[in-house]
Amino acid sequence: xxxxxxxxxxxxxxxxxxxxxxxxxxxxxxxxxxxxxxxxxxxxxxxxxxxxxxxxxxxxxxxxxxxxxxxxxxxxxxxxxxxxxxxxxxxxxxxxxxxxxxxxxxxxxxxxxxxxxxxxxxxxxxxxxxxxxxxxxxxxxxxxxxxxxxxxxxxxxxxxxxxxxxxxxxxxxxxxxxxxxxxxxxxxxxxxxxxxxxxxxxxxxxxxxxxxxxxxxxxxxxxxxxxxxxxxxxxxxxxxxxxxxxxxxxxxxxxxxxxxxxxxxxxxxxxxxxxxxxxxxxxxxxxxxxxxxxxxxxxxxxxxxxxxxxxxxxxxxxxxxxxxxxxxxxxxxx
Numbered sequence: 001x002x003x004x005x006x007x008x009x010x011x012x013x014x015x016x017x018x019x020x021x022x023x024x025x026x027x028x029x030x031x032x033x034x035x036x037x038x039x040x041x042x043x044x045x046x047x048x049x050x051x052x053x054x055x056x057x058x059x060x061x062x063x064x065x066x067x068x069x070x071x072x073x074x075x076x077x078x079x080x081x082x083x084x085x086x087x088x089x090x091x092x093x094x095x096x097x098x099x100x101x102x103x104x105x106x107x108x109x110x111x112x113x114x115x116x117x118x119x120x121x122x123x124x125x126x127x128x129x130x131x132x133x134x135x136x137x138x139x140x141x142x143x144x145x146x147x148x149x150x151x152x153x154x155x156x157x158x159x160x161x162x163x164x165x166x167x168x169x170x171x172x173x174x175x176x177x178x179x180x181x182x183x184x185x186x187x188x189x190x191x192x193x194x195x196x197x198x199x200x201x202x203x204x205x206x207x208x209x210x211x212x213x214x215x216x217x218x219x220x221x222x223x224x225x226x227x228x229x230x231x232x233x234x235x236x237x238x239x240x241x242x243x244x245x246x247x248x249x250x251x252x253x254x255x256x257x258x259x260x261x262x263x264x265x266x267x268x269x270x271x272x273x274x275x276x277x278x279x280x281x282x283x284x285x286x287x288x289x290x291x292x293x294x295x296x297x298x299x300x301x302x303x304x305x306x307x308x309x310x311x312x313x314x315x316x317x318x319x320x321x322x323x324x325x326x327x328x329x330x331x332x333x334x
Contacts (some may be wrong), residue, residue, distance in 0.1 A: 018121040042185070046094075049103075050078060055105055056076070058105070091126070092126065095268070096267065096268040102126065104315075106173075114334065122319065126268050127271050127308070135261045135262070136215045136304050140220050142228075143227055147212070147230070161188070166192060181328065184329045202223060213237065234246055235249050235257050242300065
């Protein structure tokens with residue numbers, strides 16, 4: 001089953017399951033007053049990544065659940081490119097009225113140092129409402145590559161320094177920074193080939209355009225389960241519960257190369273408190289629904305809800321981590 005067909009089935013199941021539990025929240029949002037109540041028209045949710053990627057699928061699962069809770073449809077709009085910068089710029093310039101949301105991924109913070117001029121300020125241009133989920137980053141090769149272990153990969157890299165190519169989901173994404181950190185710490189070199197998102201990264205490894213990659217775990221997991229990709233390690237502090245037999249990089253002797261990709265929800269700076277509170281409550285309610293949790297986990301992510309203060313601090317820390325990693329591996333802003 002393709003990701004898109006799976007998404008349609010999940011959406012149908014969510015609409016059926018959640019339909020009976022929508023009236024209390026919808027009624028409360030209509031009763032807020034202040035002229036026209038919020039929301040009184042469809043809400044656009046900008047996803048600055050390609051369709052059918054893990055963030056896109058997660059956003060569509062949530063939009064199906066949250067829209068009825070708010071009493072208005074939520075429309076997903078994909079604005080991919082420049083590691084998320086293109087869609088993020090659009091969101092930064094949108095009216096602060098609650099009718100434009102942004103799916104906030106880890107690159108939002110990383111790009112503040114990866115790019116000289118990303119076109120937005122991650123802290124000043126947005127109100128960060130909440131973290132929604134998190135996902136590990138995994139090191140993968142084609143199942144028929146002849147590479148069975150991390151040692152096999154390192155031997156191949158060291159036999160041809162700088163000649164073996166790897167794919168990333170774009171400059172500044174976790175798949176790029178994580179790989180460069182891994183290569184630096186393992187004293188190996190490889191050729192970087194950037195693509196437009198994690199799904200293209202995975203497809204590049206599947207089609208043998210490149211030899212290996214470090215995609216978000218949630219994107220690679222279906223192909224690993226299908227036996228088409230081999231997961232050599234995860235770049236996290238602990239083993240992933242969906243692949244408990246796969247060791248971490250630290251277990252294999254590469255300590256310090258730990259990365260987690262997260263997804264969250266943001267709105268333009270200046271969005272009123274009452275509107276932000278309404279959005280937060282709707283998403284928090286949806287993320288307690290067993291069917292929503294199951295659908296997100298099937299997509300390979302872990303539901304990891306955090307409030308605005310925690311999420312905003314995570315963005316600050318990611319910016320600092322990115323700057324430190326870039327200095328460590330010798331990357332310059334582009």
